[in-house]
Every structure is written in C-alpha cells, then in structure tokens.
Amino acid sequence: MSIPYDAGEPLTCQEIRELDILAIEHVGIPGIVLMENASRAVAEVAFAALLNPARARVVFLCGPGNNGGDGFAAARHLRNAGVDVTVVLAADAAKSQGDAATNLAIYQRMEGRLLRATDPQELSQARRAIQQADLIVDALLGTGSRGDPRGTFAELIEAANQAPCARRLAIDIPSGLSADTGELGKPTFRADATVTFVAAKVGFAKAPEVVGRVVVADIGVPRELIPGRKEGLQRP
Numbered sequence: 001m002s003i004p005y006d007a008g009e010p011l012t013c014q015e016i017r018e019l020d021i022l023a024i025e026h027v028g029i030p031g032i033v034l035m036e037n038a039s040r041a042v043a044e045v046a047f048a049a050l051l052n053p054a055r056a057r058v059v060f061l062c063g064p065g066n067n068g069g070d071g072f073a074a075a076r077h078l079r080n081a082g083v084d085v086t087v088v089l090a091a092d093a094a095k096s097q098g099d100a101a102t103n104l105a106i107y108q109r110m111e112g113r114l115l116r117a118t119d120p121q122e123l124s125q126a127r128r129a130i131q132q133a134d135l136i137v138d139a140l141l142g143t144g145s146r147g148d149p150r151g152t153f154a155e156l157i158e159a160a161n162q163a164p165c166a167r168r169l170a171i172d173i174p175s176g177l178s179a180d181t182g183e184l185g186k187p188t189f190r191a192d193a194t195v196t197f198v199a200a201k202v203g204f205a206k207a208p209e210v211v212g213r214v215v216v217a218d219i220g221v222p223r224e225l226i227p228g229r230k231e232g233l234q235r236p
Helices: 013-027 031-049 066-080 098-109 120-132 151-162 202-206
Strands: 057-062 084-089 113-116 135-139 167-171 193-197 213-217
Touching: 013 031, 031 066, 031 098, 031 135, 031 167, 031 193, 031 213, 057 066, 057 120, 057 151, 066 084, 066 098, 066 135, 066 167, 084 120, 113 120, 120 151, 135 151
Parallel strands: 057 084, 057 135, 084 113, 135 167, 167 193, 193 213
Antiparallel strands: none
16 A cells, blocks of 8 residues: 655646755755655556566666656666666766766666667667667656757657557656646657656646656655645544
C-alpha cells in the first residue's frame, strides 16, 4: 500500500522553483535526496507500464541537467530490477553538473549501457534502440528550458515520436512543452503518461495530447510549503 499524496492545485514553474529552494536551503533537504525520490517514482511508474519486464527494452533519453539526472537515477533503479535499459545521452557528459553528474557517474560505474548521441556512430545505435524499444522515457529538457528543442535533442524527440511500438513516458514535463502556457515546441515529445513532481503544472490542461495521463509524485517537499495542499489525514 502506497502513502497517499494529495497534490493540491497546479503550479507555475516559478512556484515549483521557489519550493525547491525552500526545501533545499531552508528545510535542509539535499537536492540529491529530492532527485532520488523523484527517480524512484518514475521507475515505479515505468516498471508498471511494462507488460513483460523480463523481456522489455527501455530507453532513457537524457539531457545534461537535473531532468537528465532524474533519468540516470531512474534507469539505475530499473536496471537493478533486471530490466534491459539503455541510456541515450543527448549532450556531452561534461555538461552534467552537481546531482545530475553524480547520478550519471553512478550509472556508469554500474556499467549501465550508455550511448552518446553526440557521436554519429552511437547516434545511429541510439536510433535503432529507440525503434526497438517497448518504453521510451523522456528526461531531456525540464521546466527551465525555453524555445524549441534543437540539434540532437530535437532529433531524439522526433525519433521517439516515430517509434512504432513503444509507449512514451515523460519525466516532469514532455520535452518541448511550455509548462506554464501549454505551448508546443517543434518538436514536442508526445507522452502517453507524464510523471510530474510536487504538483501538476498549469500548462498541462492546455496540452493533453502530449502530456497524456498525469501522475503527480511526492518527492519529499513538506506539504506545509505547497499551495493548495490539504491539511493531511483526518483524525477519527
């Protein structure tokens, strides 16, 4: 039985950023703890989406930022569960910093399969992996991204959207979507489901065709900080 979580009202990206700052700097929750909680929630939703986990092929598309960090850690969880996992890195590994870099390094030390899409030969391998995937997880661009995805990011999104058999899962927001306005970038990852953190984003209601089913995950931000959250369990 899972712990219930009432997400409260949808929030803007700025409100989410302010909550992160409060949780990390004022409450004292390390950012990497929030990332680990987020990644575990993603891994659980991803695992539940696999019809046959022992035979499934899962591809994580990861950017260098914290959204990618969530992806590296979630890939680790699925790999530990025995799932066939491939991580496709959309940018040079040196661009990952902080908690994202930590989780990338852990995944690499575990000898997880990693393809660097910045290398033409490995990009070709990544395209084949995407075409053969049962589930594609989008961890490319987070709420801080602005404008249309470009370069390798755009190529990977387009390849994912064209994958013939895969279900698609987005981490926090589908890459290319403006989480505040609901405006679709060219291209935008077309998710069957989105695991978002703390609260739904205000733009989700305007873009159901790319967001899919929304799962709001608790990552440990104290409920007293979150606008619209209920007071908690009612005592008998």
